[in-house]
């Protein structure tokens with residue numbers, strides 16, 4: 001029997017997060033005071049037009065970029081209080097990343113790529129968990145292959161397994177299906193969805209694709225550095241309709 005926790009835990013949150021690039025003539029407000037929570041064990045998609053601040057939000061949340069003002073929390077840890085060494089440790093131990101360009105090491109096998117973060121951290125590998133992750137990504141017979149011997153979808157599944165193997169607090173995925181054909185994209189999204197359902201993983205994914213967003217539990221819509229709307233239990237049709245609405249507003253403006 002499974003018991004639902006009475007109040008869902010927050011895996012990460014931002015409070016009045018502002019990011020300003022440049023100054024004077026080149027000043028750009030990429031994030032204009034964003035407050036948002038990401039509940040543990042949920043899959044959130046972030047959508048919005050080009051330049052709306054999606055990558056900036058993700059990079060600030062994932063401690064890859066600093067904010068101009070406001071706070072970011074991963075679990076209970078507030079990022080601005082950490083020095084570089086502590087930030088590196090937090091990124092390594094608490095955060096998983098999946099990028100559009102799979103970012104695998106070409107000379108390492110799939111297995112070596114997946115265990116690399118643990119090897120670097122000097123952490124031991126939980127064999128049962130590793131086998132579980134590999135079975136879920138469906139890579140058991142490809143572990144000895146190098147990235148160039150794998151399809152794009154398989155490479156991205158290696159990257160997902162690498163993100164998952166250290167059991168991070170949260171995984172940030174930046175257009176994980178952007179370089180994949182639709183069948184491989186579906187494989188990767190199905191896997192991300194399964195890791196949320198079966199392992200209680202928390203995932204935040206930036207995407208332009210309504211079909212990809214439909215795999216999430218909640219879609220946040222960004223425009224001009226602000227969260228302008230959100231949708232629970234999205235379908236591709238509902239997301240597309242909502243995006244058309246924003247385009248219409250944009251064209252009138």
Ligand SMILES: Nc1ncnc2c1ncn2[C@@H]1O[C@H](COP(=O)(O)OP(=O)(O)OP(=O)(O)O)[C@@H](O)[C@H]1O
Nearest residue numbers: 021022028030048049050051052053054055056057
């Ligand atoms: N390093 C930078 N220096 C100056 N301006 C930047 C920098 N990075 C982003 N910006 C600006 O900040 C704004 C938000 O950019 P961001 O990359 O977060 O948007 P996005 O929604 O992820 O866009 P896309 O969908 O095209 O990837 C844009 O106006 C962009 O030009």
